[in-house]
Amino acid sequence: MTNSVIKTENLTKVFKVGFRGKSVAALKGLNLEVTEGEIFGFLGPNGAGKTTTIKILMGLIYPTTGKAWILNKEAADVEVKNRIGFLPEQPYFYDYLTSREFLRFYGQLFGLEGDELRTRMNNLLTLVGLEDAADLQLRKFSKGMLQRIGIAQALINQPDLIVLDEPMSGLDPIGRKEIRDIILRLKEDGKTVFFSTHIIPDVEMICDRVGMLMKGELVNVGRLNEIMDAKVKYVEIVARNVSKEMLAHMEAIGSSLYETCDHVSINVRDEDRVDSILQLIKDGKGSVVSVIPQRETLEEHFIKKIGGTS
């Protein structure tokens, strides 16, 4: 039996926009469940409603209809926030504070003080690699440093659930890897991590489960191998020394060809034909370099889904 850490039921949010107060539904009946100890990737294009969902979970906005629970308490409950770590989308922080003042401020909001707070501050500065910038004002920080100090403040209360809104956006590959490592370490410590992103490879690398949000609706949710087509899309055969004649023959039986300087890559859609193609290569005195079955990537799946809804 697993415990639900985040749960939403029929969550809907309608915003009034413009002078005339036109209604725009940012969320349409969202049902979502995140269980203890997992890394959950919340995926969706810009404007899908990811931040709206997170803001409802954090009690910053109220749902028009529906309910949201965190750790079995209502999302707007102030007490439950003692157990949550939150990093908002793009770190907007008081830039007149130094790293240390900044962490002390947030620690005090959790009622921490004295040696306990000092120890946690030092540990977190080490964790995110900002010991050298401990007395530097945040206005002098780079984007990556801001994101790291943002993660540090989200962990100051040693939360059970960590909610990160777009933690990797705007970071270089090294910065993204550092954030991924921190998230994985949190999972090892038994924490639940919920993060939104539109950077798909990050999700593929670290998430246990993903939810895909499009235009305010959850279009897919589950383990990566569940939601993506496990079926082989095509088999890619790379071969050498294949004669022109043979190539024409292969093309005729329904495969697409891409020639490079000395290799040819043959994509076979029909798995049953793979053996006959390999036979053809052999007969023509060619040599097979590799045979790789190609499955759908998350990115392709994602784009297919967007295409399907728009």
Next chain:
Amino acid sequence: MKVLTIARNTFREAIRDKILYNLLFFALLMIAASLLLATLTVGEQSKIIIDIGLASINVFGALIAIFLGIGLIIKEIEKKTIYNILAKPVPRYQFLIGKYIGLLITILVNIVIMGAGLYIILILNELRWGHSIFDVNFDIWKAIYLIFIELMVITAIALMFSTFSSSSTLSAIFTIAAYIIGHLTEELKLIGDKVQDSLLKGPITFFYYFLPNLDNFNIKGRVVHRLDVPSSYIALVTVYGLFYVAVILLLSGVIFQRRDFK
């Protein structure tokens, strides 16, 4: 405790804000300039100095209260710093009160600096005429105390506007209007009594009762002329001011609690 954490941070933000030093500089300049003006008058120069000095403290104090007060919440929303605070275990009303107290401390520090400036000028003036420094009118501190109570009310009004408006300019205009009308409520009542048109009479009477009577806090005239200001009056006006502040903060809290932070 969390209220104090937020108050301390608000104070820190305010003292790292340049606008504060500009206003303080001009206030002290005005107070110093009163010494020059006083030399142009015949008779009791200290009256002129006290008159101009207290008026400067009132006006510049109000400017600090209005401009920093409105920025309090609106800046938090514009810069999106509020998201991360309200996602912590901080009830919204505590955030609001913390911000309010932080600004009051800032204003108090500034008023005391301005008051000290005025006091020094008064001492210099007495010494210039060969008087004792004990001749300085100590009652100016009573007037400054009541100015502070007035600024508490103005700050609360500025805070209230900033809890629901997303435009600093509009909030500033509303608060300045409240400040000016608040000083004219006696006139408002007179006009209300004279006006026959019931369409006009209604709103005028409403404003008279709804807006604070800020002239209650003004004892400048009595202090200038060394007339006695009874302690009972000061106590009564303090209670009036605090009551008004409590009502406005309560109202702001209700509005703020329901607000969506998009």
